Amino acid sequence: MEPGGARNPLSQLRRGVLEYCVLSLLADEELYGFDLVRRLGDVDGMVTSEGTIYPLLSRLRREGWVSTNWVESEVGPPRRYYAITVSGRRALTVFIDEWRRFRDAVDQLLPGGTP
Amino acid sequence: MTRGIVDQLVSDYLTTLDRAAATLPAHRRTELLDEIREHIDAARAAGAAADEATVRTMLDRLGEPEEIVAAATDDQGPAPATLPSRPGTGLEIAAVLLLTVGSIIPLIGWAVGAILLWSSRRWTTRDKLLGTLVIPGGPAMPIWLGPLATQSCTGSTSPSGAVEEQCTGFALSPWIGVPLFLAALIAPFIVAAILLSRARASSRR
Numbered sequence: 114m115e116p117g118g119a120r121n122p123l124s125q126l127r128r129g130v131l132e133y134c135v136l137s138l139l140a141d142e143e144l145y146g147f148d149l150v151r152r153l154g155d156v157d158g159m160v161t162s163e164g165t166i167y168p169l170l171s172r173l174r175r176e177g178w179v180s181t182n183w184v185e186s187e188v189g190p191p192r193r194y195y196a197i198t199v200s201g202r203r204a205l206t207v208f209i210d211e212w213r214r215f216r217d218a219v220d221q222l223l224p225g226g227t228p
Numbered sequence: 229m230t231r232g233i234v235d236q237l238v239s240d241y242l243t244t245l246d247r248a249a250a251t252l253p254a255h256r257r258t259e260l261l262d263e264i265r266e267h268i269d270a271a272r273a274a275g276a277a278a279d280e281a282t283v284r285t286m287l288d289r290l291g292e293p294e295e296i297v298a299a300a301t302d303d304q305g306p307a308p309a310t311l312p313s314r315p316g317t318g319l320e321i322a323a324v325l326l327l328t329v330g331s332i333i334p335l336i337g338w339a340v341g342a343i344l345l346w347s348s349r350r351w352t353t354r355d356k357l358l359g360t361l362v363i364p365g366g367p368a369m370p371i372w373l374g375p376l377a378t379q380s381c382t383g384s385t386s387p388s389g390a391v392e393e394q395c396t397g398f399a400l401s402p403w404i405g406v407p408l409f410l411a412a413l414i415a416p417f418i419v420a421a422i423l424l425s426r427a428r429a430s431s432r433r
Contacts, residue, residue, distance in 0.1 A: 147274075
């Protein structure tokens with residue numbers, strides 16, 4: 114956890130972007146919560162604590178961007194799978210365009226950027 | 229033995245999380261606990277947390293319980309109670325009801341309706357004048373005034389033999405009286421409908 118904790122602007126930025134990374138991972142396939150969290154956690158610099166992804170998923174569900182369904186498991190209890198919804202896809206498409214423009218803009222302004 | 233330590237680590241972690249999550253609404257707290265428990269179970273089922281070292285790593289990756297609860301608090305959004313609430317149109321509805329059907333209660337019903345009408349901030353002065361002037365006393369007014377508009381005459385024969393007629397009230401031809409009566413009855417309801425739709429429109433602004 115970086116200094117400043119959750120109020121740190123960089124961690125706010127990361128969290129804001131993280132939800133679209135979740136949507137992006139779900140764009141191709143439904144994922145089991147644990148697998149989804151692990152995939153995000155495995156990307157260096159993306160998530161500082163995997164547990165914080167669950168509240169995020171619950172918010173995405175309340176926003177209607179993600180849906181969950183229980184799937185029977187051969188080992189152990191039923192598993193919660195996450196899937197992207199139509200409005201989630203729409204939000205992702207909008208974000209991808211905006212993000213590319215934003216990323217290019219920041220790169221242009223930072224030292225070593227190409228104006 | 230290892231199993232004992234592993235179980236202990238997990239149950240300590242969940243206890244701390246549960247305690248930290250006490251600030252969340254009950255259903256959110258339960259949901260969060262369920263999800264984290266499920267995550268831990270899945271990790272153990274996948275063999276990613278078989279011994280003490282791997283369990284510690286798994287719990288480290290999950291993060292501090294306080295941090296997870298802080299994220300859950302942020303993701304909750306503002307509490308519903310703090311959202312600005314739009315004032316209802318209860319006063320306006322009461323005013324319109326009293327000005328129309330309330331006028332059945334002689335004078336008081338309509339008068340209270342008129343007071344409410346003028347105390348609302350949803351209507352313009354023009355609306356208020358319209359509501360007051362169409363029709364003072366409300367639709368019940370013609371019912372109360374109706375008897376006055378009928379003429380009653382008593383005839384008597386004077387000693388000189390001439391017939392004298394004495395009449396009270398004023399005569400109104402039924403061709404004018406009946407439509408006027410109906411108009412006075414219906415107009416306040418039309419005005420009421422206009423007032424209600426204006427109140428609704430101004431509450432959306």
